[in-house]
Amino acid sequence: MKKINLIITSALLYFTFSFTVNAQTDNKLGVFLAYGTEIENIGIGANAEFPIIDKLTISPSFIYYLPKDESGVKINWFEFNANANYYFLDEETIGVYAIAGLNYSSVKVSYDDNDLGFLGDFSASDGRFGLNLGGGANFNIGGSITPFAEVKYVIIDEGQLVVAGGVKFRI
Template sequence: MKKTIFILLLLVSFYNAMAQGFGAAVSGGYLTEIGSFGATGDLIYEFSEKWGVSTDATYSVADAKSTRAKWFAVDLNARYKVYDEVYLLGGGEYLSITLKQQGLGGGSIGQESETSSNDFGFNAGAGYKYNIIDNVNVFAEAKYVILDAGYFHARLGLLFDF
């Protein structure tokens, strides 16, 4: 019984220690290459006062005449707080692009075709986090992604600390 209580207390204390620097965010932003807005979900872990790591997934769709472009990007970034809540970030990105060409008349004349491509790249950027209430923050972030077709991604969102 003592071992069970000890293990339970150890797990609870470990969870509390881990949860101090953990956060999740939702945001919306503009991606220049696709020329559209996208939605992003983030997971953030700050393991020291200055350093942290984040991962995010962005989904964006753009329609132009008879072409529909779908982007899905996943980032893994290191974050460094420069001053107060201003941070720099840098890391890698995986980008999946799907282009769907409809035939004439929205697909009624001619065939539809779909092509996909994947790419890996690097990104660098900066952001700022502003605390609204206890565990809720507003943040703004801008980064440039270096790929074959590099693009700029600016976004605004809500960050929840756990």
């Protein structure tokens, strides 16, 4: 029984060590600007990138789109993303990756009837889960700052194309 435990423990340590040695070593935090085609507005975002194995990172992000006011109707929209980035090209000057992940989008619509007085106030919100598919590139310029650009399509109800660009900081 002790031999089996020793073999299992040794195998687990070997696999853990081999994944750690081969994984990209830089954790990154980033900020960016984004544009969503469904909301037709600019958003401000933050993301992170955590390597798990060679060429694969986990990349959570948050985007808050600037509030819109269309004919008295106010729209607030934000999204959380849990993506996996697979680097299929990782050279000294550029790292190109595919994006796949989960999305949670929340939209709040409100109407304040201050002007007319007979329609009343209205407010509604909705949250939906969707899928992200896309790609991006890191532009390695040296140092601890890395500019990046991403394009993803959020598969959710009407769908939304999101184009983003910003910088990631090595931590």
